[in-house]
Amino acid sequence: MPESILSIRNLTKTYDNGVTAVDGVSFDVDRGEFLAIIGLSGSGKSTLLRCINRLHKPTAGIIEFDGIDVLGLPPSEVRALRTQIAMIFQHFNLIERHTVMSNVLMGRLGHTSTLSSLFNKFAPHDREQAMDCLELVGIADKAHVRADQLSGGQKQRVAIARALMQQPRVLLADEPVASLDPATCHSVMQYLRKVNREMGITVLCNLHFLSLVRQYADRVIAMKSGEIVYCGQPDAIDDDWFARIYGEQARQVEIQ
Amino acid sequence: MNRNAGKRIFFDAIVFGYLLVTAIIVCSHAAEPELLVYLRAGLFVLCCVAGGTVAMILRARGIQTLGGALFERPQISDSTAPRTWYKTFWGGSLIFLFLVTFVMGWVVTDMDLYELVDEHALNGAGRLFAALASPQFDILPTTILAAIETVFIAFMATVIAVPVAFFLSFLSAKNIMGGSAPSFVCYGALRTVLNIIRSVEALIWAIIASVWVGIGPFAGMLALMIHSVAALAKQYSELVECVDEGPIEAIQATGATAVQTVRFAVIPQIVLPYISFTIYRWDINVRMATIIGLVGGGGIGEILIQYQGQAMWHEVGCIIVVIAVIVWLMDTASAYIREAIK
Numbered sequence: 001m002p003e004s005i006l007s008i009r010n011l012t013k014t015y016d017n018g019v020t021a022v023d024g025v026s027f028d029v030d031r032g033e034f035l036a037i038i039g040l041s042g043s044g045k046s047t048l049l050r051c052i053n054r055l056h057k058p059t060a061g062i063i064e065f066d067g068i069d070v071l072g073l074p075p076s077e078v079r080a081l082r083t084q085i086a087m088i089f090q091h092f093n094l095i096e097r098h099t100v101m102s103n104v105l106m107g108r109l110g111h112t113s114t115l116s117s118l119f120n121k122f123a124p125h126d127r128e129q130a131m132d133c134l135e136l137v138g139i140a141d142k143a144h145v146r147a148d149q150l151s152g153g154q155k156q157r158v159a160i161a162r163a164l165m166q167q168p169r170v171l172l173a174d175e176p177v178a179s180l181d182p183a184t185c186h187s188v189m190q191y192l193r194k195v196n197r198e199m200g201i202t203v204l205c206n207l208h209f210l211s212l213v214r215q216y217a218d219r220v221i222a223m224k225s226g227e228i229v230y231c232g233q234p235d236a237i238d239d240d241w242f243a244r245i246y247g248e249q250a251r252q253v254e255i256q
Numbered sequence: 257m258n259r260n261a262g263k264r265i266f267f268d269a270i271v272f273g274y275l276l277v278t279a280i281i282v283c284s285h286a287a288e289p290e291l292l293v294y295l296r297a298g299l300f301v302l303c304c305v306a307g308g309t310v311a312m313i314l315r316a317r318g319i320q321t322l323g324g325a326l327f328e329r330p331q332i333s334d335s336t337a338p339r340t341w342y343k344t345f346w347g348g349s350l351i352f353l354f355l356v357t358f359v360m361g362w363v364v365t366d367m368d369l370y371e372l373v374d375e376h377a378l379n380g381a382g383r384l385f386a387a388l389a390s391p392q393f394d395i396l397p398t399t400i401l402a403a404i405e406t407v408f409i410a411f412m413a414t415v416i417a418v419p420v421a422f423f424l425s426f427l428s429a430k431n432i433m434g435g436s437a438p439s440f441v442c443y444g445a446l447r448t449v450l451n452i453i454r455s456v457e458a459l460i461w462a463i464i465a466s467v468w469v470g471i472g473p474f475a476g477m478l479a480l481m482i483h484s485v486a487a488l489a490k491q492y493s494e495l496v497e498c499v500d501e502g503p504i505e506a507i508q509a510t511g512a513t514a515v516q517t518v519r520f521a522v523i524p525q526i527v528l529p530y531i532s533f534t535i536y537r538w539d540i541n542v543r544m545a546t547i548i549g550l551v552g553g554g555g556i557g558e559i560l561i562q563y564q565g566q567a568m569w570h571e572v573g574c575i576i577v578v579i580a581v582i583v584w585l586m587d588t589a590s591a592y593i594r595e596a597i598k
Binding site for chain 2: 050080087095112117159
């Protein structure tokens with residue numbers, strides 16, 4: 001078994017409008033690692049994550065997930081791949097009009113037949129597992145509340161529970177705390193760390209704040225205009241590197 | 257860029273050609289039948305060719321025409337403040353175009369303000385209004401029965417149209433069908449067919465249906481149903497096209513199939529606006545069912561045309577009162593329900 005769970009080589013994504021969001025990016029992700037990706041808005045972080053689970057189709061390059069060539073997969077196997085790579089989003093992307101329970105169960109869609117899911121039928125043990133996942137993120141008491149009744153932090157925890165329902169091996173987190181206030185922000189980050197440490201799920205997390213990166217990440221990649229400009233230990237990013245990544249005018253902001 | 261230039265020249269050619277034709281007709285004092293002869297002789301096409309030349313010259317000289325403003329928007333430069341729109345060439349030509357068309361319209365529609373206030377005409381209108389204002393309520397029971405038929409025609413047309421339109425709306429939504437080439441072809445074909453069906457008024461469908469299944473409420477229902485399918489599918493698909501992409505991404509990321517994605521990420525977002533549009537469509541259908549009765553689609557329109565044909569204006573007055581009450585009731589009810597489910 002190879003040491004790295006994800007291996008990315010020369011990944012390039014050019015959109016139809018001619019914008020190259022990711023430009024020849026190469027890196028490896030170790031099993032069980034908490035990898036943070038930082039960079040300005042528009043530096044290609046989100047596109048990079050979406051290439052990994054094939055929400056976007058890369059223009060060129062190689063992505064290997066556990067030895068499988070991700071870019072050569074036919075559509076049905078892309079779905080099978082996605083069941084192993086869960087994702088959470090900046091805007092949570094819950095189905096607002098459904099209950100928390102129903103939202104978490106959607107994490108099983110990849111393992112549920114289309115016909116039974118049409119009638120909202122999930123296996124009984126899926127419901128038990130959904131309760132377990134909700135308990136894990138400390139929100140089991142809200143199981144039968146509609147998702148639009150929750151606060152931002154609660155919504156993101158539901159999204160984590162939905163991701164855990166997939167029993168994934170990798171969790172992609174696209175700016176998971178960017179729409180949250182500083183206090184809730186840490187709560188969500190701590191759940192991500194818990195998922196990473198206790199369940200052994202590899203986490204790739206796009207972040208804005210370097211202080212969060214230093215606190216939670218094992219390793220950090222910095223992107224600028226679609227390219228990797230830094231790769232290494234979070235503590236090694238000094239003021240000089242910070243200016244290079246974020247531009248001269250940027251100032252570090254601490255999140256307590 | 258080149259395609260836009262083509263669109264611009266084509267548009268400008270028609271605008272200038274139209275102005276040129278108008279000028280020629282005015283200058284030659286041509287009467288209306290002759291206007292048609294001119295058109296048939298291809299004068300319009302010739303003028304458009306001439307207009308196209310003008311358009312190309314203007315484009316080469318860098319003057320912003322109406323077509324340019326529509327299809328070839330220049331990059332906004334920070335250095336020069338843009339001129340107020342009506343002081344520009346395209347703004348001026350827009351105003352000129354509107355004035356010319358208004359005058360042409362006045363002539364073509366035989367506008368005559370004198371006829372409106374002519375003494376004889378006023379007397380006739382006065383008698384008619386007096387009769388309508390004193391309705392003959394003896395025929396009220398028949399009228400109400402016909403009115404009930406009208407409401408049922410509209411109801412059945414809407415109920416049958418909804419599932420068909422619901423199904424078609426996904427197949428004619430760009431964000432659902434844009435993924436691959438074959439599905440996009442299906443989207444384009446379906447859109448075209450629906451547009452054609454929709455552009456044929458329900459009144460025409462009623463004439464076709466009354467020949468097809470015979471005069472009566474069934475023909476009216478069929479006509480409204482066909483028109484409703486196309487209209488609802490269009491409105492529904494527009495709702496599908498403006499759903500939030502976020503949940504779609506999230507559901508796809510779980511490894512869901514396309515059908516599952518529609519079921520869990522799209523449908524929850526559109527259910528309420530769908531219901532709202534459906535009730536509104538029923539409301540529209542009740543009003544249309546009245547009109548459709550005039551051409552043999554059954555219901556209250558059918559008896560309206562009978563009494564009107566015999567110039568029984570007091571009875572017509574009664575029918576109009578009933579129609580007004582129904583339309584008002586439907587309008588209020590549908591507005592209330594649509595507000596309640598927001």
